[in-house]
Amino acid sequence: MAIFVNQDTKVIVQGLTGGQGKYHGLRNQAYGTQVVGGVTPGKGGTDVEGIPVFNSVAEAVAATGANASFIAVPPKAAPAAILEAAAAGIAFIVCITEGIPAQDEAKVFNTLIRDYPKTRLLGPNCPGIISPGKCNIGITAGEIAELPKAGKKNVGIVSRSGTLTYQALYELKQRGIGVSTCVGIGGDPVPGTNFIDCLREFQNDPETDAIIMIGEIGGSAEEEAAEFIKANVTKPMSAYIAGVTAPAGKKMGHAGAIVSGGKGTAQGKMDALRAAGVKVGLNPTEAGDLMAEIIKSIS
């Protein structure tokens, strides 16, 4: 088991003929992901190292039976690409595009909810998702993800930051702890999939025994997750919140990471998670150590 994707997931890459789409699409394929096609308007009928390219998502779906899409197109084109994938019946969309205007994101999110309730969007501005050994969609380097082990306890990862997602994978690999699925939800203001969506899936996933959550300053997503954990998550968890030392009022790169009006501080988020029974580390390594202790105690 894994959440959202597995070995049967068939992926198309929107923007396969572009630099990022080609590089990461081929890496995903090399990892073992079923990359069944690409979409670039005007380039239908060509191929990228044997992967057929189509003019539209609808054509690609009809020809390949794809049920997931990996979107690697520039910010101007990404909102339309997401809606095109949803309209073509794609159930799971991963959009790695960084720099989409917040107004566009909000519109896309609410359009999906209303018109395509069966479609799940991961991102934008996220690293993607990997179920080690089964499926890797996005920009995560597959080799840093430890395979889940039968008969052992495995961990689910959910993270708001791209590079800290890799850091979390790496911390577990160092300790030989298997990963069921690792989801990078992205740090933008309106993520298609949030912490709670992932926590719910992990709680219901028989292969996931414990969960690591990586948050960061800004917004209230971690506080909302803490409420959800308190009421619904029985699996043990460790967490890390980035930005303890970030100065207030400064935007730290992500559209999301800003402390304003005393709200969205790392301290407030850590307190909320601790109150929900989550073990909180002060850096990614400490969160890894805490998870190792958890695994030991439940094994």
Next chain:
Amino acid sequence: MDLFEYQGKQYFARFDIPVSPGGAADTVDEAVKVADASGYPVVVKAQVQVGGRGKAGGIKLANNAEETRFHANNILGMDIKGHVVKRVWVEHASDIEEEYYASFTLDRAAKKHLLMLSAQGGVEIEEVAEKDPDAIIKLHIDPVDGLSAAAAHKAAVDAKIPAKALDGVAKILVQLYRCFTEGDCDLAEINPLILKPTGEVHALDAKVSLDDNADFRHPEWAEYRATEELDSREQLARTHGLQYIGLDGTVGIIANGAGLAMSTLDVVNQVGGTAANFLDIGGGANADVMAAALEVINFDDKVTSIFINIFGGITRGEEVAKGIVEALSRVTLKAPIVIRLDGTNAEEGRKILADAGIPESTLISKPTMLEAARAAVAISNGK
């Protein structure tokens, strides 16, 4: 990007939101000229991005040219909480009958637009929010539907805006919403939104924050960029397209991704050091970007060690390594580098660094983030 009040008002005017007649001035003579054109009495307002201007003496009423000259002379060059006033906004002083409050933002939790509206506006709005939260109504707006004139009118009624101001307020709400959405604002706020004795409603102040991601479709924002208050380090970083924030410590930080960069700051702090900056080279950074990042850090005289923390995903290790080697050939770094390189193509990257023959006094490599932080802090603290 946060706009100055005068820019916010100019931005409002693009969306037909009524503001007082006035203009910006950099000199005393210009201020008098604008005042003459706006009609006395006028208000002379310091243009700084910090609260408490009025209390600091940065907002003055002038009844004639002589008074305008006197106040503009005092306010220009004034230091308000560390911000030096380089420009004033001079506008015709309005008679105020009532003060309201209106703003649009994105409610990230609800994933909808949020209108906040109150009949009790003015400088005490934060106190109102605390003591009488019901006096501020909150209305969620679905971004797909937008805000209709009818919904704006109902919001004004719900906020207990008096009947005589209802139509004026509702009209401005629709205009302000257009400014917020089509104008790609993170925040569009009017406080106070005033009712004049003549019955007109208009914006007496403007607080506008623009979404940097939408820069590509707003060529008109270039003039706002030119006046952004950045320190010299931040300006240099801007020219290289880097996400840089200057801080006061001594360990220069370069990381890929905002989360890892923030985490790097945290770890440096935990092991007893202080970060000189936040610098995110972003996803997919190449050799040129890394070289530029090192140049920016090198420009900061306080930096005594440089911590490069890279976990490659979309960023490739060999590109990072090439950038470092190239930067070292271009500039003489004032501080040694401690690097931690992992992720996509990290091994190739490490090999490039090892083969480049860089002396240990210039660059050392550590296998983990914690060890690298400790090494960088030890060098920085002179141990």
